[in-house]
Each structure stands twice: as structure tokens, then as C-alpha cells.
Amino acid sequence: MAADTIVLARRIHTLDPNAPAATALAIKDGRIAAVGSSPDLEPYRGPNTTVLDYGDATIVPGLNDSHTHVVFGLDLARGVQLTDLGPLEEVQRIIADAAAAAKQGEWVNGWGLDPNLFTDIGFNGRLFDDATGPVPMFLRMRDGHSAIVNSAALAAAGITGPVDFPDESLIDVDDDDSPTGYLVEFSAMELVTRVIPQEAFEVRAERLRTLLTGMAAVGIASTHVMDFAEGSAELATHLETHGELPLRLRFSPMVNAGASLHELEEVAAMQGMGGRRWRVEGVKFFIDGTIDNGSAWLEQPDVYGENHESVWTDPEDFQKALRFFVERGIPTATHAIGDQGVRYVLEALEASGDARHLAAHRIEHIETIPDDLVNRFAQLGVAASMQPIHGTHHTRADRSDNWSVRLGPERAARGWRCRDLRDAGVTVALGSDWPITPYDPRAMMADSILRRPVETPGAAPVQPEQALTALMALEGYTTHAAAAAGLGSTSGTISVGKLADLTVFEQDPLRITPEELAGTSVLTTFVDGVPTH
Numbered sequence: 001m002a003a004d005t006i007v008l009a010r011r012i013h014t015l016d017p018n019a020p021a022a023t024a025l026a027i028k029d030g031r032i033a034a035v036g037s038s039p040d041l042e043p044y045r046g047p048n049t050t051v052l053d054y055g056d057a058t059i060v061p062g063l064n065d066s067h068t069h070v071v072f073g074l075d076l077a078r079g080v081q082l083t084d085l086g087p088l089e090e091v092q093r094i095i096a097d098a099a100a101a102a103k104q105g106e107w108v109n110g111w112g113l114d115p116n117l118f119t120d121i122g123f124n125g126r127l128f129d130d131a132t133g134p135v136p137m138f139l140r141m142r143d144g145h146s147a148i149v150n151s152a153a154l155a156a157a158g159i160t161g162p163v164d165f166p167d168e169s170l171i172d173v174d175d176d177d178s179p180t181g182y183l184v185e186f187s188a189m190e191l192v193t194r195v196i197p198q199e200a201f202e203v204r205a206e207r208l209r210t211l212l213t214g215m216a217a218v219g220i221a222s223t224h225v226m227d228f229a230e231g232s233a234e235l236a237t238h239l240e241t242h243g244e245l246p247l248r249l250r251f252s253p254m255v256n257a258g259a260s261l262h263e264l265e266e267v268a269a270m271q272g273m274g275g276r277r278w279r280v281e282g283v284k285f286f287i288d289g290t291i292d293n294g295s296a297w298l299e300q301p302d303v304y305g306e307n308h309e310s311v312w313t314d315p316e317d318f319q320k321a322l323r324f325f326v327e328r329g330i331p332t333a334t335h336a337i338g339d340q341g342v343r344y345v346l347e348a349l350e351a352s353g354d355a356r357h358l359a360a361h362r363i364e365h366i367e368t369i370p371d372d373l374v375n376r377f378a379q380l381g382v383a384a385s386m387q388p389i390h391g392t393h394h395t396r397a398d399r400s401d402n403w404s405v406r407l408g409p410e411r412a413a414r415g416w417r418c419r420d421l422r423d424a425g426v427t428v429a430l431g432s433d434w435p436i437t438p439y440d441p442r443a444m445m446a447d448s449i450l451r452r453p454v455e456t457p458g459a460a461p462v463q464p465e466q467a468l469t470a471l472m473a474l475e476g477y478t479t480h481a482a483a484a485a486g487l488g489s490t491s492g493t494i495s496v497g498k499l500a501d502l503t504v505f506e507q508d509p510l511r512i513t514p515e516e517l518a519g520t521s522v523l524t525t526f527v528d529g530v531p532t533h
Contacts, residue, residue: 002046003028005529008038009054011508014494015061015479025059027500030528035494057523058508060474061494062221062501063441064481066385067364067431069144070215070249072229074207075193076144077435079109083142084393088117088127095139096131107196108132110139111435113148115292116402123172125149125181138192142394144436146293147183149192154179157192167257168295168311184293185311186256204231205238212239212246216533218440219522221501222248224385224431224485226284226333226364228270236278245277246532247525248501250485252282252333255321257312264324271330277527282331282485284364286311287318288341291367291403292394296338298368302406307338319348329358331486333385337367339411346376356380360486362429366421367391368407368414374424383427383484384418386476388466389437391416392447397460418448418476419466429484430476442522445473446514454518470510470517500529 003026012022014035026034026044034044045051069076080098085091091113098108118124125148128137136153140146154160159179163171169187172180183189199207215223225232228251239245251274253267270280287310289295294306301308312318325332326349336342345363349356362383367390377384395401395415404412421428430448432439446454448468451461461467468476482492491499506521525533 001028001033001044003033003041003044003049005050005052006041006045007052007054007059007502009059009504010056012059012494013474013510015475016493016495019495022494025494027529030500030530032494032496032498032500035496052524054504054523058505059494060503060505060509061478061492062499062526063219063477063503064491065215065220065223065431065434065439065441065477066429066481066484067226067387068223068434068439069227069229070211070223070225070434071208071232071235072227073435074199074204074211075229076140077111078199079111081112082110082114082139083112084114085112086114086117091117092128092131095128095137099132099135099137102135105197106135107153108135108137109196110137113139113141115141115143115146119402119405123148123180123182125153126151136196138196140189141293142436143290143292144433145185145290145295147189147192149181149183151181153192154181157195159191163188163191167313168289168309184295185289201231201234201238205235208235209239213533215439216246216525216527217522218442219503219505219525220247220439220441221503221525221527221532222250222491224333224481225249225251226254226335227251228253228280233273237275240275240277244530244532247277247527249278250282251278251280252284252331253280254284254286257286258317259321264321268325268328268330282333283325285318285322285332285334287315287334287336287345288338290337291406294406296367297336297341297344298338298407298411299340299343303408304406307406310341310344315344318344319351322348323352323355326352326358326361327355331359331361333362333364335364337365339369339373339414342366342369342373343376346373346380346382349382350380360484362484365390367416368411369417370414374417374420374426377421377426378424383429383480384421385429385431385484386416386418387431387433387437388416388418388448388451388468389432389444391462392451392453393437395462397462413463415463417466418468419472422468422472427480427483428472428476429481430473431481440518441477442520443518445470445477445509446518448473448476449514454514457515470514474509500526502526
């Protein structure tokens with residue numbers, strides 16, 4: 001059988017334990033047809049076979065970012081990027097410049113705002129009123145679960161006081177019930193976002209194409225999209241109508257707190273829909289919010305008396321909704337950041353009995369957990385989908401950051417326990433949660449090894465005992481990413497019969513320093529055996 005393509009390189013890390021090393025592979029009809037040495041593959045060389053020789057490069061299975069929001073994130077990442085900017089006065093100056101440049105009817109949008117800027121003064125959007133004047137402003141906090149808006153935005157949305165929500169969302173108010181401009185969780189933010197002028201479809205489509213092209217350029221061949229935001233199908237279909245998606249997209253629609261049986265049935269009916277390189281598979285739940293804004297679910301409240309509730313006002317409703325999908329063999333992923341949130345989800349999966357073995361189930365984020373929950377993951381076979389880059393970028397070794405202050409030293413010391421989970425035999429998939437943090441997997445893997453921002457050599461590592469090895473970090477983007485989604489039979493390793501998704505690094509990611517890994521070039525990314533970068 002002649003192959004469509006034969007790919008050669010000095011080393012190929014297949015991550016297949018039965019044949020871990022190779023120097024050549026053959027591709028036929030988008031799948032791996034053979035793996036071995038160049039002489040082994042001579043029978044696959046035909047007159048029309050393309051041969052790609054990458055010389056001294058290293059080939060690994062195509063990288064998968066296990067947690068992104070590539071369509072929903074287009075809204076989350078609108079306007080001025082404020083990630084890691086400060087102090088507050090500098091951010092106010094940037095927003096003032098944006099307001100001065102705004103045209104009639106335009107808003108000032110921003111994202112990535114650091115909650116640590118408000119630690120000593122409290123969250124208050126009125127702090128930006130002088131900078132913006134009459135121009136409405138919406139600044140999404142770094143965690144994506146809260147926002148700061150100015151007085152003009154509150155007026156545009158008709159928000160004049162506290163609002164009751166079916167979940168744990170909050171419009172923050174001061175002593176006289178006047179809104180401060182601090183919005184917590186999605187139902188509260190949606191009161192404002194729905195009055196912000198929307199982008200044209202063509203603009204959003206181009207932004208999505210640019211985003212996905214950028215992801216492919218750094219080696220990402222696929223991503224698990226933790227939502228199926230409005231317009232996702234239309235945008236993906238539009239891009240495929242005008243070419244190919246540069247990476248594979250697996251969408252898991254969100255199931256929000258209080259969802260009715262009809263809504264659950266609608267999500268179940270979506271399963272399997274898709275196009276050439278995109279597909280709806282699985283569902284995404286939230287059991288809590290985030291520690292930084294006080295909406296996570298901890299076993300004991302934080303130092304401010306917050307972070308002690310589920311976003312499901314009646315958590316038993318979550319169990320019923322989760323079981324609906326578990327019993328139908330539909331994979332689930334649940335956002336759980338606090339220790340009680342994680343515990344509750346594990347208990348809910350355990351209570352579903354043998355049905356949980358019908359599909360892969362996972363928990364997202366897992367920011368602080370005690371020892372017994374590490375072992376519960378292993379006992380139940382539940383995967384951990386984690387973003388240790390959140391810990392390296394959003395917390396500090398001296399525990400002066402907002403996240404650590406809220407938790408106190410004991411619970412902060414249990415943060416992002418990637419290594420403990422791996423050592424316990426748990427599947428640990430890695431991802432960026434883009435746009436919460438940048439998506440470059442090279443930096444992500446480097447941070448997971450260093451437990452500090454790779455671009456900040458002088459920073460002290462945060463919980464260095466939780467560092468992953470280089471192989472573990474690579475597995476988090478390959479074999480473990482596939483296993484967490486129940487896709488190990490088709491992806492995650494370079495093995496005969498699997499999808500020909502590949503990432504070609506200039507240097508060997510298993511033999512270089514983390515700093516070198518963050519800077520090594522991605523020569524090519526393959527999807528379905530076709531170079532997309």
C-alpha cells in the first residue's frame with residue numbers, strides 16, 4: 001500500500017509504550033499507516049508519495065489543549081488586553097486613552113484585569129469613572145468569572161441596585177444599595193454584556209481564524225472547547241466552507257445551574273453534530289466559581305467569610321443533571337475549583353454507579369484539594385484537567401496574592417497538585433483555559449516543570465514539589481489529554497490506525513531545559529496528515 005506521505009526525523013517520540021521510538025512514519029487517508037525506520041517504510045513509498053524529511057527535528061503526537069474557549073473567548077477577549085498590567089493607576093491611564101479614542105456609541109472593553117489590584121481597596125468600578133467619563137466600560141477580570149464596569153455601563157444596562165439571580169451570581173452594592181460596578185459570575189455579567197454593541201459575523205469569523213491559525217503555529221493540533229457558545233456551529237461551518245480549520249475542535253456545551261429537563265435533552269441531542277474537523281461531544285458543568293472573586297465552594301469559608309457555596313443553589317439538582325448524561329454514556333467535564341466542589345463532584349460520579357464507566361469523566365481546574373481527594377481521583381478513575389499556569393502566573397511563593405490570602409497558608413499549600421495526582425496514577429490533562437491565560441503549550445509545559453513563569457527567571461517557584469517532569473508535561477498535552485476525553489483509541493500516540501495529528505519541534509522537548517522548550521520552534525503541525533502550519 002503506497003502512503004500519501006512519509007515523514008522522517010532524527011527522533012519520533014510515539015508515546016506508544018509498545019514502540020516508543022522511531023525515525024519514520026507513513027500516512028494514508030489522514031491516519032498513521034506505519035511507524036518505524038526509513039528502511040522499514042520503503043514498502044509504503046510509491047510514485048505519488050510525498051516525502052518530508054525534517055532532519056534533526058523531533059516529532060511528537062499532535063498537541064491538544066484540553067481546556068479552551070475559542071468562540072466564547074472571542075467575547076471574553078474583546079478590547080484592551082490587561083493581563084499582568086499594574087499598578088491600578090497604570091490601568092486607569094490605559095483605559096482613559098481607550099475612552100478618549102472611542103467613537104460615538106462605542107464601549108471600552110478590556111480583559112485579563114488582575115484582581116490583586118483591588119486587594120487593599122476593594123472591587124469598585126467607580127474607580128474608573130474619571131478615566132472614562134460618559135463612555136461605558138466593561139473590564140473582565142482575569143478569572144473570567146467577574147467584571148468591573150463603570151457608572152455609564154450600569155446606567156446603560158439599567159442596573160440601579162441589587163438583583164436576585166437563580167444561581168449565585170451577584171451585583172455588588174454598597175451600604176445604601178448602590179451598585180459598585182463589581183459583577184460576579186455569568187448571570188450578573190450578562191445583564192451588561194447583552195447591551196454592549198456586538199461584532200459583525202465576518203469580524204468574529206476572521207478573529208476565530210486568526211486565533212486558530214496562531215494555535216496551530218505553536219503546535220496545537222486539537223483542543224477541547226469547554227462550551228458550545230452561541231454562533232459556534234455557524235462560525236466553524238463558515239471557516240470550513242472557505243477552507244479547512246487549522247486544528248481539530250471538540251465542543252462540549254455548557255449546562256448551567258438550574259437547567260430544565262428540556263434543556264438537558266437539547267444538549268444530549270446535539271451530541272455528534274459537526275463538520276470535517278469539529279464535533280460536539282460531551283458536556284460542561286460548573287459546580288462553583290473562582291477563589292479570587294469569592295464564588296468557589298470550599299469546605300470552610302475563606303478569610304473573608306466567602307467561597308462557601310455552590311453556583312447551583314440546590315446542589316442536588318447538579319447530581320440529577322450529571323446523572324442524566326452519565327447514564328446516557330455522554331462524557332462530562334465539571335468546573336470545580338474549591339475542595340468541597342471537587343469532593344461533591346467526585347461523590348456525584350461515584351453515586352452514579354457503574355454507568356460512569358460508559359464514558360470518560362473529568363474535573364476541570366482543581367485548584368486546592370486535601371490528600372484524601374487525590375486518592376479519590378485514582379480510586380474512581382476520574383481524570384484531572386488542570387492549568388498549572390494559573391498557579392504560576394496568578395499566585396506568588398510568598399503568598400501575598402489575593403488567591404493565597406483568601407485561602408490561608410494550609411489550603412494555599414494544596415494548590416494545583418499536578419505531581420501528587422500523577423504519582424497517584426491519575427490521568428492529568430493540561431490546558432490553558434484560553435483566554436484566561438495565553439495558549440502557547442511550550443510555555444505551559446515549561447511552567448509545569450519549573451512551577452514559575454518561564455519568562456521570569458528570578459521568580460521563586462510556587463510549590464516546587466508539584467513540578468512535573470518533561471515527559472509528564474508532554475503527556476499532559478498528548479496521551480493524558482486523549483484519555484481524559486475518552487479518545488485514546490484514536491489519538492494521543494503515534495500508532496498505526498490513529499489520526500495523523502503531529503507536532504514537529506526543532507529541538508527534542510524531552511532533552512532540553514524548560515527555558516529552551518519555551519523558545520524552541522515548531523516547524524510543522526499536522527492535522528489529518530496535512531500540514532496546517
